[in-house]
Amino acid sequence: MTQDPADNWKHWPQGWYAVARADALRPGQIHSGHLAGQPWVLYRGHSGTLHATDAFCPHMGAHLHNAQVCGEALVCGLHACHLLPQTAAPTLPEHIKAGCRLAVRAWPSAEHFGLIWLHPPAAAIPPLPFSGSDGGHHWLAAGPQAVAADWRAMICNGFDLEHMQAVHQRQVEGEPLFERLPENGLRMTYRTRVLPRGGLSSWLMQRLSGGVIHLVHTCVGSSIMVQSRVGRFRTSAVFALLPQDAPGTRPEQRHSVALAAIGIPHGARWPTLQLRLARALYLAFLRKDFRVVEGMRLQLNHTADVGVQAVTAYQHTLADMEHHP
């Protein structure tokens, strides 16, 4: 039997991951999680600056999700060591005493599109996804949303032209254009016609667009940016997925956490109203996808969809993050 192209997708592609909404982390608060099994804690110092570091205290290994933020440092709850993340590789003394001050390894972190992004410490850090595409936008974040679906199925969905009609009541017009981007992404440019059924959101899209929507989808790792032109309205949406399972988990048993952000250009009229409307339309669009990808056992050896084939070929070129159980 020929190998399924889905099997060559990396479980955790090397790169940045959106892990939280920026407005969900206030000064003094701490979040925790893992990327490819590497545990992290993320916190906002009292100045508002974002910091991220390994999740275990270098003294005796207490998990830092229950630490306290003190200024820009974390104070471990077990013996009150002050830990300050720094980017230059810190060296730890051989014996660490309770209450001491320690420089710890910082994780690269950034706020972008109203979301917080993390990358595991590495010798070379790629640019943030879609870093050339955020100029002059207001952003409104959404999520996190737990989805009982394989993140790969949702990325495929973002490029699956054949599902547009059945799920989104849209018909693709003309030939899509594919480009590989120098920052290691894949871009698909195409247009769709809104078909006259599909509920309130489709009706509204048809009224706003005059029938045709111009779209650019860009995939970088496990995130997609969708830029759309609907009549005179332009919106950008970022959809970022965080895999949740150990490698080897059956595709139909996988889970993901989804975060999203909607942006409209500065200078747009009634920006708050437009943003809320754009977010409602985008989330209505996504809910239709969640319904069909949940519990999906992704298989790609029987599809001839050019979008799915292009994103699969792109995903095959990505490096895998090393997995630390």
Ligand code: FES
């Ligand atoms: S384990 Fe953190 S200070 Fe001791």
Ligand SMILES: [Fe+2]
């Ligand atoms: Fe979809």
